[in-house]
Amino acid sequence: MKIVIAKTAGFCMGVRRAVEMVLDTNRRGDRPIYTYGPLIHNPQVLNIFKEKGISTLDDIPERGDGSILVRAHGVPPDAKKKLDQAGFEVIDATCPRVIKVQTIIRKHAEKGYASIIIGDRDHPEVVGLMGYSGGNGHVVNNIDDLKSLPEFEKAILVAQTTQNTNFFDQVVSWVEHGFPHYKIFNTICDSTEKRQKEVKRMAASVDALIVVGGYNSGNTKRLAEIAREAGKPVLHVETEADIETNELTGADCVGITAGASTPNWIIRRVYRKLETMPSKAKVAWRQAAFSAQRALLLTNIYIALGAGALCFACAKLQGARNVIPQILISMLYVQSMHILNHLMGRKADRFNDPERAEFYARNQVLLFILASFSGAAGLFTAYTLGVVPFFILLMMSFFGLSYNLRVIPGELVRKSGMKRLKDIPGSRTVLIALAWGFVTSLFPAFGASSEHFHMGTLAAFIWSFGLVFARTAFFEVLDMQGDRLVGKETIPILIGARRSLQWLKILLLFLAATVFLLSASGVFTSLGYGLAICPILMLLVILANEKEYMLPGIKMEFIMESTIILSGVVTLIWFCLHARC
Template identity: 50%
Template sequence: MKITIAKTAGFCMGVRRAVELALDSANRSGGRIYTYGPLIHNPQVLSILSQKNISVLQEIPDAGQGTVIIRAHGVPPSDREALKNAGFHVIDATCPRVIKVQSIISRHARHGYSVIIAGDREHPEVAGLLGYAGKHGYVINSLAELETLPDFDRAIIVAQTTQNTAFFESVQKWAQQHYPHYRVFNTICDSTEKRQREVQDMSGQVDAVVVVGGYNSGNTRRLADIARQSGKTALHAEKADDLPISELSECRTIAVTAGASTPNWIIRQVMQHLEKRLSGKEGRIRRWGYTLVRNLMLSNLYLALGAACLSGAGAWLQGAAAKPAYLGIAGLYILSMHTLHHMFDRIVDSYNDPERARFYQDNRYALSGLAAGSGLGGLAVAWLMGPLFFILLLAMSLLGVVYNLEFKDGRPGLKRVPVFKRIPGSKTVLVTLAWAIVAALFPALDAYGQIAPAGVAAFIWIAALVFVRTAFFDIIDMQGSRIAGRETIPILLGEGRTMRLLQIVLAATIVFLPGCALAGVFPVSASLLSLCPAAMLVFLHVHERSGRFLGVLRGFIMESHFVFAGILTLLLAWGGV
C-alpha cells in the first residue's frame, strides 16, 4: 500500500500567516486577544485558539481593551478605524494577496473609477473590498447581474480571490465585448486553483483520495467533490477518527490532500492512522519491518545508535581509538536526554506527532525507567573514565533536566511553557552543543588530556551535522511548537530561510573535512566522511522538492545519516587509511 500526500495539502500562505500571527500574539502577550470573526473554518484550530485564550469578537463594541487580529479576509477601512477608536491594539493578518486587491480598488476609487467586484456579497472578503470602493462599489455574482449595472465612464473589474476561474474568464470576455474601456484585473489567488488541479491529477493515478479538513470549509468540500468526480473512492474526513478505513481496505494506492484551513497536525494524524491501520494489509515481513523501525525511532534507540556512531567518527577524526566507553557515553546520554525531553513535551508531541505522544503516554513507566537507567548508565561509564568526565556529564544531565522543567508563570491557557524553552533557538543550540561535547570533546580529553586543533575541528563537524538534524525536525514540528509557544529557529527565521540555512551549513560541512585535510588537521582519507553531509543535503533537497518522505520513513532516513557516518568510519578504520 502506498500513500502519497499532495504538495499543496494544508494551510495556504494567507491562512498560515493569520494563524501564526494569532498564536505568536498569544505566546508573547499577557492581555486579552480576539480575532475579528472566526479566524479559520476548522473546529480543531478554533478549539486550540480558544485554549490559548483567543476569543472571537463578533461585533465592534464602543470601548474595549486588548488586541484584535484582523483575519486573512481583511475588513473595510471603517471597521479597522472603529476597532482602533474603541481602544484595541489591531494586528492586521489580512492576506497579502487580499491587500493587493484592496490597493487596486482604493487607488482607482480615488481617481473616480467605479468598482465591480465579481464575488459573493455575503463573503467577508468581499465586504472588506467593498469598503475600499467608496460609494461606487458593486458586487456581481453572475453575468445576468453584471448586465443590470449602469454604464460607467470609468470602471475596474476585480475578482474575489477565491472566485471560480471559468466564471471570471466569462466576465472578462463580456467586458471586452461590451465595455472595452473597463480595466479588468484578474485577482484570483492561484493557491486554490493549484490545489484543485493537483487533486484532479492525483485522482487519476491512485485507487482512492482522502480529503482532510473541516466539514464546513467550502474549499475542502470542493476538493472532495473534484476527487469524487474522478470516479475513484473519495473520502472527506475532518479528523483521523472520522475515516471509514474499511472503504480503503482494497486500495493499493491512496492520495491524501487537505483544505487551506487544515493544520499539519491533523493531516499528520490522518497519515499515521492510515499507515497504522492499513499496514496490516501488507505482507508479514514488511509489517514487522515497519513495526521494528517505528519502535526503534519512538524509543530513541536508533537515535542513540547514531550518537554512538558520531562519537566513533569524532574519535577517529582525532586519531584516537573509538573506545566502547566513548560510544557508550554518547549513546546512553543522548538516549536518556531525548527520552526525557519527549516525556516532558507530550503536549507539543500531541500536535506534532500524535503517535509519539500516545507511545509516551502508554509506556510512561517503561520509558521513565529507560531514561533514568540510560542516564545513570552513562554517568557510571563517565565515572570509570575519571572525575572530570563524570562531573561534565552530570552537569550536562542536570542542565537537560532543568531545561525541561515547567515553571508556572501565571498566564492563562496553554501557557505552561518551560521558561528555558522560551529562549529563542535555545533547544537547537543546546542539543547541538551537548551532542558535540560528548561525541568530540570527551574522546579528545580522554585520549590526549587536551583539546587539540583536530578536537576543535571534529567538534565543529559534528555540531554542524547535529544542528541540521535538530533544526530539520524543528521545521517539521513548527505548528505544534508555535501552539506551545516554543521559539525554535524555524519559527524565528521562517521555514524557507531555515531550509536555506541548513543547506548552506551542509554545503560548508561538505568542504570542511577536505579543507581540514589540506591544512594538515585530519588525514586526507577523512574527506570520505563528507559523504555524510552530502547525503543529508540530497535528502533535504528531495524532501523540499517532492515532500516524498513521510512519517516514520522521513525520521528514519534523517537519523540514518549518523549511522552512515559510523559505517564510513568503520570502513576507514578497517582499511587502515
Template identity: 40%
Template sequence: MKVFVAKTAGFCMGVRRAMDILLDAANEKNIGAKVYTDGPLIHNPQVLEYLEKRDLHIVNDVTDLSNSTVVIRAHGVTPSRRAEIESKGAKVCDATCPHVMRVQSIIKKYAAQGYSTIIVGDNGHAEVVGLLGYAEGRGHVVENMENIELLPPMDKVCIVAQTTQDRHLFKRAIDEIKRRYPNSESFETICSSTYKRQDEVVNLCKSVDAMIVVGGRGSANTTRLVTICESQGTPTFHVETDSEIDLNKLKVFNTIGVTAGASTPNWMIKRVVDKVRTYKVNKYQKILFATKSIFNFLIGSCTYVALGAASMSYSCALLLGVQPRLIFCIIAALFIFSMQVLNHFANKESVALNEPARAKFYEKKQVLFVILGILGAALSSILGLYHGKSIFFVFFSPVFLVFFTGCKLYQRVFQVLSGTEALSKYRVQKKFSTASPGQQAPL
C-alpha cells in the first residue's frame, strides 16, 4: 500500500512555541511551586494526558494560584482573564501564538477608534473568545454565510478571521460583509501554515484513493481538514491514534494520504504511517521490509555508529601517516557505542516522542542495553588507560565530568537496573514537537 504524508502535517509554530514555553516553565519553577495552563494547552487528548502525568494541570475554579505559574495557551485569553490570573498571585507566562497576538492588536487598535469587530470563526472556540475580549463589547462572530444576515446595523466594521479558519470561507465572508457594510476594513489574519496545510490537502486528495486525518476531535483545525477532504469527494478517516485505524476498511484502497492538525505531535503521525504502510504488502515488498529491518537493527542498536567510529579511527591514522592499530579502533568503537546507548536513557522521554520505534526497540531489552553500555564504557576506559595515561585523561576526563555533574545519567542507569525507573518529571527536550515528517516515498 502506497502512503503519502503531507509535508505540513504536525505541530505548527504556535503550538511548538507553547509547548516549549510550558516545558521551560516546568523546568525553571521553584521548589514547591506549581505550573498550570489556563485551559487545555492544545486540543489533543494524548498530549494533554502526557502533560497530566508530569504534574502539569489545567486551572480550575478551586485552584490555588499563589506561588504558581500559569501558562496562557496558544489560543490567547481576554485581557480581563489575564488580569484575574495575576490578581490571584500567579506568575503569567504568555504562550499566545504570535499570529493570534497580531489579531488581538488589530482588534484593539480599531476598537479604540470606534469600530465594531466581526470575527469569522467558530463561536465558542478559545481563540475567538479571547479575541472578543479586545473588541470592547462590540464584537460579533460569523460561523457561516447565513450568520451575516443576522448581524445588526453598524457604522464602521473591522473584519478579521480566526487564525485557523478556512481561507475560502473568509474571502466569501469579506465580500458579503463589505457589500452590507461599505465602511469596512478587512485584514488577512489566517496563519500562513494553516492555508498552506489546507491547500496541500486539496492537492493530495487529487492523487490518492483515501485520506487519513490524524488529530484530536476537539481540534477545530483538524476537523476542518476532515471537512475539506470530504468536500473533495475523497473517502476520509479521522483518527486520534493508530489504534483507531480499521485496516479492513483500507484494504480496498491502493494509495492513502495522511495529514494531521496543527496540534498533532510528530510521533503520533509516525505511528499511523507505520501501521498503514506495512499493511497489504507483496512478496517483493516483504524482502524490502526484511532488509530494512536489518538496517534498522544496526541503526537502532547503535552498532553502525560504533563501526563508523572504528572506520574513522582507521582512516585518520592513514591520513596522518601512522600505522593503524586495531586496538585503537576497538577503543573508539566501544566508547562511541556506550555513549550513544547510555545517552538514549538520559533522553528517554524525548526519544519516545520523536522516535517511537527506537524507544520501543530499547524498551524491550533496556537492561541488556544498559549493561552493554556500561561494559563498553568500562572496557574502552581500561584499554585507553592501559595504552597511555595521557590518552585516557585527554579523551575520557571531559566525558566523565559531564557524566557526573550535568546530565545525571548515572541516576537513570541505576533506576533501570534496580527496576525502579522513576523518570524525572520535566526532562523533556524541546525536540518534543519536531519538524513535520515531510513527503514520504511510496512503497
C-alpha cells in the first residue's frame, strides 16, 4: 500500500506554541499549573497533561494560586481580567494570529463598528472574539444567519481562523453584493487554508483518506468534510486504534492528513499501522521481508549487526588484523545496552514507537535475560583480550546502566536540578555516540595485530562517533514532540529541528570528506575511499525525508540502520579484494 502524508498535517504554529508554553511552565517546576478550558482539542494530549498534574479549569474560582495558561483559541478580555484578579499568574498562550483578529474587532468596536464573525457560535475562539466586540458582535454560521441580520451603518466581517474557505468566499460575495460598505477581513489562518487546499488535492490522487484528530476538533471535522465532498472514502480517527483493518481493504494508495491539534507522534503511529497492514498490492515476499525488518529492529539485532559492521570497518581503516573478538564485543555491548535502555525508557517509546513499547512490555523478562547474557558474554570476550579491555568495557557498561539511575550527587542535584545523567540536556546523543565510538574504534587496537593506538585510532573514533551521532540525532529530530512530552531534552529540542538537520548535513559531508582525505594522506588504509559512501547515503536518507520521499516508519528506520551496516559490507568487499592481491 502506498501511503502519503499531507505536508500540512499536524500541529500548527499556534498549537505547537501553546503546548510548548505549557511544557516549559511544567519544566520550570511552577505549581500548580492549570489551563483555562482544554488547551487544545486533542484528548490524547490532554490526558498526558493530566498525567503530568496539569489540570483544566472550566470555571474561574474566586481565589486561585499557581499558573494558568490561556489556550491557543484565546478568551474574552474580561475572563483574563478575572483570572488575574483571582490571584493566578496568567500565561497567555493565545495564538498570535487569533490575537490579530481580536485586535481588528476591538479597534473597530471602539469606532462604533458592528462585528460579523463567521464561525461556530460555541467554539472557544468565537466566544473569545465576541468578548472584543463591545457587545455588538454577531456570529453567522450560514447564509440564512447572515440574511437574518439587520443592515448596519458600519460593520466589519471577519472569520474564525479555522473557517472553511469555500463558505467564507460565498459569504464575501453575498456581502459585497448587498452591503458594499462593510469592511471585509479574511482572517482565515493560512495554515488552515493550506491544509484545506492540500486535502482537496490529495483526495484527487488517493483511493482513501484518513483524517487524524480529536472528534471534537472543528478544523479536523472540516478537513474530513472537504475530503468527503471530493467523493473519496474518509476515515476520521483519533488514534491508530480506531482504524479497522477491513475499512481500507482494496485501497492501494491512502492519504493521511491531520488537524491542527494532532501531534506528529499520533500521525506516525497511524502511518506505522498502515505500513504493517496487508495490501493486495503487496506480494508475499515483500510482506515477509517487511516482517523480518520489523523483527530485526525490535530485537535490536540489526543495530548490533551495525555495531559489528562499524567495528570491522574501523579496524580495517586502522590496518588492524584478527579482530573477530572485537567485533563480537561491539555487537554484544551495543545489543545489551540498547535493550536495557529501551526497557527503562518505555515512557517515551509509548508515544514515538508504541509497537516497540508493547513488544518490550510483553517480553521484558526474556529481553532482560538476553541483555544480561549479551552483556556478560561481551565482558567475557573482552577478558580474553586482557585485563585493560575488560575493565574498560566493565566501566562502559556501568556508565551505560547508570544513565537512567539517580547517580548525580546531592550537592550537584541541588545546584542543577538534575538527578540522572539522562537529565543533562543533550546527553543522550553524545553518550550513545561516545559508547559506540569507543567500542567500535578503540577496541580493535587491543589485542589485534596492529597492537597499539595511533593517529588512525583517533581518526576512526571520530568517524565512528560522528556517524552514530548523526544517526541518533536524526531519529531524535523525528521523535521531538513525543520526547518533549515526556520531558526529554535532546539536542534537536535544544536547538530546533531545522538547525539540527542543517548541522547533521554539514557533519555528514565533513565525515565523508575526512575519511576520503585521511585515506589519501595515509592515516587510513585505502578502505576510506569506499567508506565515504556511508555518510553520503545517510545524508541522502535525511534529504529524502525532508522532501517527504521517505516517511518515518519501519522502512526508513531500516534504511538508516543499513547505512551503518553498509560500512561492514564495503569493508568485506575491500578485504576480499586485498586478500586476493
